Amino acid sequence: MDTIYTNNTLVNLQEEYDKTKIQEIIDELEKELIGLKPVKTRIKEIAALLLIDRLRNKLELVSGSPGLHMSFTGSPGTGKTTVAMKMADILYRLCYIKKGHLLTVTRDDLVGQYIGHTAPKTKEVLKQAMGGVLFIDEAYYLYKPDNERDYGAEAIEILLQVMENQREDLVVIFAGYKEKMDRFYESNPGLSSRVTNHVDFPDYTAEELLKIAKLMLEEQQYKFAPNADTVLLDYAERRMKQPHFANARSIRNAIDRARMRQANRIFASGDKVLTKGDLITIQSEDILKSRLFTQTN
Structure with a gap:
């Protein structure tokens, strides 16, 4: 300067x-x-x-x-x-x-x-x-x-x-x-x-929302499975077209719900021996169970 x-x-x-x-x-x-x-x-x-x-x-x-x-x-x-x-x-x-x-x-x-x-x-x-x-x-x-x-x-x-x-x-x-x-x-x-x-x-793009989701997961010591980020990107594109979309806030809610589904999935596995990877990984199915994917049009 x-x-x-x-x-x-x-x-x-x-x-x-x-x-x-x-x-x-x-x-x-x-x-x-x-x-x-x-x-x-x-x-x-x-x-x-x-x-x-x-x-x-x-x-x-x-x-x-x-x-x-x-x-x-x-x-x-x-x-x-x-x-x-x-x-x-x-x-x-x-x-x-x-x-x-x-x-x-x-x-x-x-x-x-x-x-x-x-x-x-x-x-x-x-x-x-x-x-x-x-x-x-x-x-x-x-x-x-x-x-x-x-x-x-x-x-x-x-x-x-x-x-x-x-x-x-x-x-x-x-x-x-x-x-x-x-x-x-x-x-x-x-x-x-x-x-x-x-x-x-400006509103975030779907790609930016995916980056935000990954940051949120990293902060909470979680990560996406290899194919889950593609599913989350699809979710973001669908959610952006829905009423009451709130950008990063909506993505945070989606991440919270995915964590809950992951916990239920692990709990349902019974006496399976769990690894660290099991506890920190969000699978695509944890996102696919969202009503945006399961609802019929």
Whole structure:
């Protein structure tokens, strides 16, 4: 990396970058998350902008105070919460937040059931999130224009005030399906203007889901039999076409069910002497017993 200088002040980019240790976070993203190349690229871009902003402040250059509030859009199970945790780490290491924790909430944590209930709930959540990142999942449920007695609008107004007036104390990430999130922002221009970083999470391909499945198995000290990975790939392609598909979450559920079937299969073998291989191997039949394969069309 280059050296930035102005007048008699020098700043070595590489030294400053190494000090923050944000490369560790980026490496963790690469290691822990399969695919998601556009997401990883966007996170690197945000990190680079924040690092340069920090260097400009050190050299007393005019800084545009980059907006930190974000929007993560995509289907369930695409890694939004995981990336939010990594983003909190990056913001903390770059000194943009003081604590670096992530607080995940939904509408029920913010909106009350009666008059006078919403403000205290929302303010308590904000108090817990201060110094870190507030991750609001399925944020569009905060706004229900068809219900005049709904108190979600009150929670949004309180959020807006804090997002504007306490930007140095809290970063907010709104998350949910892209189409619903777009309508959510259209409904409140004030909210849209405060969210400057938009990250879209693509669905995984069947091949990526197979890689994710193998990682999950490895973490639990299991493995696929030689032909089982092909069966899991077929399962992923079928599951992607079914309702309520949740990407990596659906694959995790499939792996959990396959482990249960493996356990039942082994238990049914009676007094057979078991090897380590028997205990750690998921056979194709453990996946083929899924209702996606056994149902009749």
